[in-house]
Amino acid sequence: MTLATFVQTLGRGPGRSRSLTRDEAAAAMKIMLGPDAAPEAVGALLMLLRMKGETAEEIAGFAQAAQATMPHIPKADLDWPSYAAGRTRGAPWFLFSARMVADAGHRVLLHGWNGTDHKIRDGLSQAGIGIAASLDAAETLLAREGIAYLPLEHMHPALFALLRLREVLGLRSCINTVCRMLNPARASASVQGVFHPSYRLLQADAAQLLGWQNLTVIKGGGGEFERHPAKDIAAFGVRTGALWEGSFHALIDDTRRLAEPTAAYDLMQPSVFDEQIISGTAAAALATLGMADAEDTARRLWPARKPRDAA
Structure with a gap:
């Protein structure tokens, strides 16, 4: 899967586009953090989200995926x-x-x-x-x-x-x-x-x-x-x-x-x-x-x- 799938979901136009689910957002973030993400698609995805306005499900999915790729950090209060x-x-x-x-x-x-x-x-x-x-x-x-x-x-x-x-x-x-x-x-x-x-x-x-x-x-x-x-x-x-x-x-x-x-x-x-x-x-x-x-x-x-x- 590439970011194009998620760009299409967000950018199909009035009546056809929709927000990403939490799982979709997590999958998109995993790709964006990897070495093979097309920079044009990353920019398109981020700007489509800005125009639409992010949902809590999208932010939760992005944050979950970003945290999962980090090494262990000692727990804080x-x-x-x-x-x-x-x-x-x-x-x-x-x-x-x-x-x-x-x-x-x-x-x-x-x-x-x-x-x-x-x-x-x-x-x-x-x-x-x-x-x-x-x-x-x-x-x-x-x-x-x-x-x-x-x-x-x-x-x-x-x-x-x-x-x-x-x-x-x-x-x-x-x-x-x-x-x-x-x-x-x-x-x-x-x-x-x-x-x-x-x-x-x-x-x-x-x-x-x-x-x-x-x-x-x-x-x-x-x-x-x-x-x-x-x-x-x-x-x-x-x-x-x-x-x-x-x-x-x-x-x-x-x-x-x-x-x-x-x-x-x-x-x-x-x-x-x-x-x-x-x-x-x-x-x-x-x-x-x-x-x-x-x-x-x-x-x-x-x-x-x-x-x-x-x-």
């Missing part, structure tokens, strides 16, 4: 994908939130690729998060530090190549969503940020199809899982395997934007507002892990995690 392109990215305060969750005793695996935006990878060391250059290095970091960042190009080179087709096609494809749904360490909980609100339900539905237990998706800062502390934030996902909707209440009274992309910032000198971003985002992640007193725990952990120069 919390999956934290980071794939926003950075067009509205301010300071990556959520990295400190992830570090705090690890400080609370939960193994956290971050993974991602952010295009030409270097803020996130540049900020990892300041947040106390090591970058794993291999799967073995990720295992070592998780065992020693309780947290690791695994770049997509090291974690899944074939999927990375599909993601980078954005540079050729000029448009985002569903591969960005598939990466968010990869959950490489088979964590029982995941936190995800999106830029477009419609993807919150799509990813929640796909997670349920995949049998995930706990997931929180929010419209976050720059498309990352980062909570605005001065707004009530709508949240979607799953809890103990069932679809779930909830919210995170405002923590402070302020009218400023979450991030000013062109503004200067110092990750070692967070403002009071920035500290609320950090502790509020950590609280949302801890709540996803099932912690009942998540906000109190986050408020207690932040002073200990605060960058030394900001103390």
Whole structure:
């Protein structure tokens, strides 16, 4: 079978085309990740899906097949994908939130690729998060530090190549969503940020199809899982395997934007507002892990995690 079969299914025209089933999507992804996929067919398939709009069944099938081709990664408690392109990215305060969750005793695996935006990878060391250059290095970091960042190009080179087709096609494809749904360490909980609100339900539905237990998706800062502390934030996902909707209440009274992309910032000198971003985002992640007193725990952990120069 070639990708042409799936291109025909998606592109026959009004009244004749249809979405892929989950099994068809898994089969298509297996071909796309292999060495013999015709590049023209890969581009056609991805752009037809973009025009149509992906379904939860398609995303679940793609993610299932992509995960199945990966080597073993040690199990983590919390999956934290980071794939926003950075067009509205301010300071990556959520990295400190992830570090705090690890400080609370939960193994956290971050993974991602952010295009030409270097803020996130540049900020990892300041947040106390090591970058794993291999799967073995990720295992070592998780065992020693309780947290690791695994770049997509090291974690899944074939999927990375599909993601980078954005540079050729000029448009985002569903591969960005598939990466968010990869959950490489088979964590029982995941936190995800999106830029477009419609993807919150799509990813929640796909997670349920995949049998995930706990997931929180929010419209976050720059498309990352980062909570605005001065707004009530709508949240979607799953809890103990069932679809779930909830919210995170405002923590402070302020009218400023979450991030000013062109503004200067110092990750070692967070403002009071920035500290609320950090502790509020950590609280949302801890709540996803099932912690009942998540906000109190986050408020207690932040002073200990605060960058030394900001103390």
